[in-house]
Amino acid sequence: MINLIIMAFWLMLPAYLPNNFAVVFGGGTPLDFGKTFQDGRRIMGDGKTYRGTAAGVAFGVLAGLALNILAPTLSLPIFGSGMGQFPVLLGLSLGAMFGDIVASFFKRRMGLKRGAKLYLVDQLDFVLGAWTLTALLAPVWFWDHFTPKVAIVVIVITPLLHRLTNIIGYRIGAKREPW
Numbered sequence: 631m632i633n634l635i636i637m638a639f640w641l642m643l644p645a646y647l648p649n650n651f652a653v654v655f656g657g658g659t660p661l662d663f664g665k666t667f668q669d670g671r672r673i674m675g676d677g678k679t680y681r682g683t684a685a686g687v688a689f690g691v692l693a694g695l696a697l698n699i700l701a702p703t704l705s706l707p708i709f710g711s712g713m714g715q716f717p718v719l720l721g722l723s724l725g726a727m728f729g730d731i732v733a734s735f736f737k738r739r740m741g742l743k744r745g746a747k748l749y750l751v752d753q754l755d756f757v758l759g760a761w762t763l764t765a766l767l768a769p770v771w772f773w774d775h776f777t778p779k780v781a782i783v784v785i786v787i788t789p790l791l792h793r794l795t796n797i798i799g800y801r802i803g804a805k806r807e808p809w
Contacts, residue, residue: 638783639791640706641775644694644719645726645760646788648686650795652727653804655689656682661731667738674734675744683727690723691716710771718771721764729759745807753789 639646658681662673694709701708710718733755737748761781765772776784800808 634779634783635787637706638780638787640697641780642722642757642760642784642788643697644690644709644722645756646791646795647693648690648723648726649730649756650686650799651689652679652682652686653799655685658682669739671738671741673738674731675738677744678731678734683731686727687720687723690726691719694719694722707775710768714768714771717767718764721767721772722760725760725763726756727759728763729756732759750789753792754785757784757788 656677656679658679660674660676661678661680661683662675664676665673667673694715697706698708698711698715700706709715709722733748733751734744737746737751740748742748761772761776764776796805797808799805
């Protein structure tokens with residue numbers, strides 16, 4: 631079971647890291663340019679910015695490249711090789727950011743403000759985004775690595791990791807709320 635948890639965590643690292651780096655390096659122009667949707671609410675809000683999205687994706691891809699270097703010494707899987715690693719890493723990193731962005735759009739439609747809790751959606755939106763985009767960009771790699779057992783472990787451990795990283799982010803002053 632421990633090996634399965636390590637494998638699931640390893641495979642998700644390029645998706646786990648982008649939103650954290652987006653918080654740290656974000657700010658600037660919002661993705662929605664401050665515009666409102668037809669319901670009169672912001673499309674996504676000030677928390678989703680171009681700089682944060684770019685930083686998140688870049689750090690997720692860079693982390694995946696670094697993990698590929700470490701993988702053989704740790705007997706863990708790689709995220710593809712040569713140019714084949716880029717669709718995998720882009721799928722995981724950009725997909726994670728996209729999942730969070732889509733969730734923000736729907737949270738605004740529900741009338742929820744930036745930082746408001748929406749259980750399970752907040753913890754798993756980026757997982758769904760990462761899996762969807764990776765399955766589209768690198769389907770063979772995705773289905774070979776995200777077996778049903780690995781997927782279940784990801785769904786179980788992600789909310790716990792999400793809570794832990796948000797508490798840390800709050801305590802160091804990078805987040806406004808600890809959830």
